[in-house]
Amino acid sequence: MRFKSAADLRVGERGVIRELSLDELPVKLLEMGCLPGTELEVKHVAPFNGPIYFRMADYHLAIRRELARLILLEDSVEDVA
Amino acid sequence: MIGGRKALKVALVGNPNTGKSSLFNALTGLNQKVSNYPGITVEKKSGFSKLDQRSIAEMVDLPGTYSLHPSSIDEEVVLRTLTEPDNPDRPDAIVAVADATNLKRNLYLFTQVLDLGLPTILVLNMVDQVQRKGIEIDVEKLEEAFGVKVVLVNARRGEGINVLKQSILELSHELRAPVFDIRKDAPNYAESARKILNLNGDYAAWLIASQVSELSYLSASEKDQLEQLTLRSEVDTKKLHIRETIQRYKIVNDLLKEAVTVSPEKDRSWSGRLDRIITHKVYGVLILLGLLFLIFQAIFSWAELPMNLIDTVFNELSIWIKDTMEPGALRALIADGIIPGIAGVVIFLPQIFILFTFITLMEETGYMARVVFLMDKLMKRFGLSGKSVVPLISGTACAIPAIMATRNIESWKERLITIFVTPFTTCSARLPVYTVLIGLVIPSEKIMGINLQGIVLMFMYLLGFGTALGSAWLMSKMIPTRTASHFIVEMPAYRVPLYKNVLLTIWGKGKSFVTNAGKIIIAISIILWVMASNGPNEHFTEAERFVAAEVDTTQLTPEEFASVVDGYRLEHSYVGYLGQAIEPAIRPLGYDWKVGIALISSFAAREVFVGTMATIYNVGSEDEMTVMEQMAAEKNKETGKPFFTFPVGMSLLMFYAFAMQCVSTFAIVKKETNSWRWPIMQAVFMSGFAYVVSLITFQLLS
Known part of the structure; x- marks a missing residue:
């Protein structure tokens, strides 16, 4: 079974990080607070399916879709939009 | 130097977008200078701050970073400055700057800084935002937990700066237990690494050992020894790095649960609303x-x-x-x-x-x-x-x-x-x-x-x-792909720009242009002028005699005669000969030897083109027309019509659009890529392309 990843969220949706693909994910992202238990919310998506603009805990950052796919989320996702 | 004592050296360390530069500007004002770290092109900002009537501190604003584990050259600078015992910028004390509205991520870096063991002050910046967002911070609890002085400032408005200065004066060295103890997770590993690198602290050694393959400044033997050590000790550096990160965040999270209360989320409303338009797809x-x-x-x-x-x-x-x-x-x-x-x-x-x-x-x-x-x-x-x-x-x-x-x-x-x-x-x-x-x-x-x-x-x-x-x-x-590329960019909240920061930046840019590029431009202008005012033979020194022999002087007024002499002289100056030497190569592009001179001198800096034109046409002419007028007045010797026609002008525009013509660019590319291969390839490719496009342009238009 495939878990929902941060790349599957639509604008306005939130999710909580469940686990990370540590082999591929740069440690820098972890150091910036992207850790299991952290809440994410998609704020915007760049043109042509570009990077995703997240609110991660207390701040905002943008990462590319490929990277967001490595961030797996808890099943329950509340829809705020 | 105050009273024979060396000025205290203080380094500012913090995440990007924490207002670190504003704090640096508030502390130093105009007493700052921007230079480069030796051998690399990372900008170094340092300056002096008057702490009280008797004491001055030297402040260094280190590049913003999210972690002390370096992943770029900028971050290497931070690591080297803070860890190398013989580094000329090694600070006596650290001022760690944190964005008070985003303490979690900021304190992660702060706990790393603490583990270096230097006297440290924690500055919480943007305290005005804290109140607006309904955040309450228990400062005493933070001070107690980390064993450091915590100072609240609003660097943009200069609030809390004097308290910070006083705290720097009162700093003392205290021994405290590390937040993350590398010796527990990898016994002997950091200690051995420390000996290889000849460092003082275990944590500093681990920071370097964790990134060996990424670091550019280590010697081959140091790299080799560290890699051997890592193999021998069976340490998985990436796993250990992750474990460190998780441990630090856990400690910070546990502390923040007690020390920070957040009222129901007041999102950065206007910033968020602004982004709905500014980051909109259309x-x-x-x-x-x-x-x-x-x-x-x-x-x-x-x-x-x-x-x-x-x-x-x-x-x-x-x-x-x-x-x-x-x-x-x-x-x-x-x-x-x-x-x-x-x-x-x-x-x-x-x-x-x-x-x-x-x-x-x-x-x-x-x-x-x-x-x-x-x-x-x-x-x-x-x-x-x-x-x-x-x-x-x-x-x-x-x-x-x-x-x-x-x-x-x-x-x-x-x-x-x-x-x-x-x-x-x-x-x-x-x-x-x-x-x-x-x-x-x-x-x-x-x-x-x-x-x-x-x-x-x-x-x-x-x-x-x-x-x-x-x-x-x-x-x-x-080019083959080496590693997957990562794109991680923080989106800071919008801020009203601080005119002081803007002015200090553009002042610095203007100054560095005048002192760097300006020196070359002035030097080239003068060299060219000298070359145009002197010649190798009697055709230059006795131009009047040659002109008188060649031209029917009775038809000319004295002014016209002088003008012809000047033209003759320029043609036989050093510059004239140089331009004539390359004329065959550039004639198909529509240029003559005068343009040739300008092209040659443009390799120092493109803008020299205009200066060269000014000098070339100025020589011998007493009235000061603008360069453009002088160029417009230039006649084609064969047709008698203006020399700078539409095809010639367009061809020159194309040449300047594409040619790699600037020695400084060449030098910086050599420096940044650390090889001669790339700048040489770049120069050959760009200039070759420029030649071909200009050739086609001129031939098609004329």
Whole structure:
């Protein structure tokens, strides 16, 4: 079974990080607070399916879709939009 | 030095976007200087701060970083400054700057800094935002937990600065247990690494050992020994790095649960609302295009008045010197060599100031991060990163800082391509060349209210961008991919720019232009003037005799005779011979030996073209016409019509658009890529391309 990843969220949706693909994910992202238990919310998506603009805990950052796919989320996702 | 005592050295360390630079400006004011770290192109900001009546501290503003584990050259600087025992900038104390509204991520770095064991103060900046967002911070609890002094400041308004200065004076060295103890997780490992690297602290040794393959400054033997050690100790550095990160975040989280209370989320409402438009797929892109258009128009039209003024002032000065000084070599050197040379430097300042005002405002407001976000997908298609937009836009000012700005692109391939193609974008040194050539061959008419010359200028900018993107795409197909590229960009909340930060930045840019590029321009101008005022043989020294022998002098007035003599003399000067030597190669492009001289001198810096033209046509002419008028008056010897026709002008525009003509760019590329291969390839490719395009342009149009 495939878990929902941060790349599957639509604008306005939130999710909580469940686990990370540590082999591929740069440690820098972890150091910036992207850790299991952290809440994410998609704020915007760049043109042509570009990077995703997240609110991660207390701040905002943008990462590319490929990277967001490595961030797996808890099943329950509340829809705020 | 105060009372024979050495000034205390203090380093500012913190995440990007924490207002660290504002704090640095508040502490040092105008007592700051911007230089480079030796051997690398990372900007070093240092300055002096008066702590009280008797004490001065030397402040160093280290590059912003999210972690002490370095992943870029900037971050290596932070690590080296803080850990090397013999580093000239090694601080006596650290001021760790944290954004009070985002303590979690900021305190992660702070706990790393603490573990270096230096006397440390924690500064919580942006305290005004804290109240607005309904956050309450228990400062005493933080002080108790970390065993450090915590100071609240609002650097933008200068609040809390005096308390901070007092705290720096009162700092003492305290021993405390590490937040993360590397010796527990990897016994003996850090200690052995410390011995290899000859460092004082275990944590410092681990920071380096964890990134061995990434670091550029370690010696081969150090790298080798560390890699052997890692193998022998069976330490998985990535796993340990992750474990460290999780442990630190856990400690910080547990503490923040007790020390910080947040009232129901008041999101950064206006910043968020603004982003709904600014990062919008359609409006956002339109806003960006509009802004870029505004910048082009501003550089072209707003700068005109001050530039004309500068031009007039220096012309008047030259005339005044000619009227007051005794005729002779010195007068000629000052009036015809030095003053036009200086004028050729100062004339760019209005454009540089306007452009850097825009760029600094984009950075200060937080808009630049949105540009990167919006453009990433598009840029990736050309093998570039969204982060390449910043260098490409900065390249419109000068390729040197732009190439330096590629440092924060993590992927080596994307960075290399960005460095390679950035010199195609229209730098400010090309602008005066374009201005003169466009003014010469494009009529000043209005089409639908827009100046035709402005449209052509914009076309030249787009051509530069287009060529940069096209060659980037070509390169991305040719260079094999080494590692996956990562794109992690923080989107800071929008801020009203601080005029002081903007002014200090553009002042610094202007100063570095005058002192760096300016020196070359003045030197080349004077050398060229000397070369044009001297010749190797009697054709130069006894020009009157040769002219009298060749021409029927009875038909000429004394003025006309003098003018012919001057032309003859220039043709037989050193510069004349040099230009004539390359004339066969450039004749197919529509150029003569005078243009040839300008092309040669442009390799020092493109803008020298205008100065060279000024010097070449100035020599022997007593009245001070502007360069453009002098060029317009130049006749083709064969046809008797103006020399700078539409085909010649367009061909020259194309040559200047594409040729790699600047020694400084060459040098910076060599420095940044750490090899001769890339700058040489770049110079050959760009200049070859320029030759071919100019050839086609001239032949098609004429």
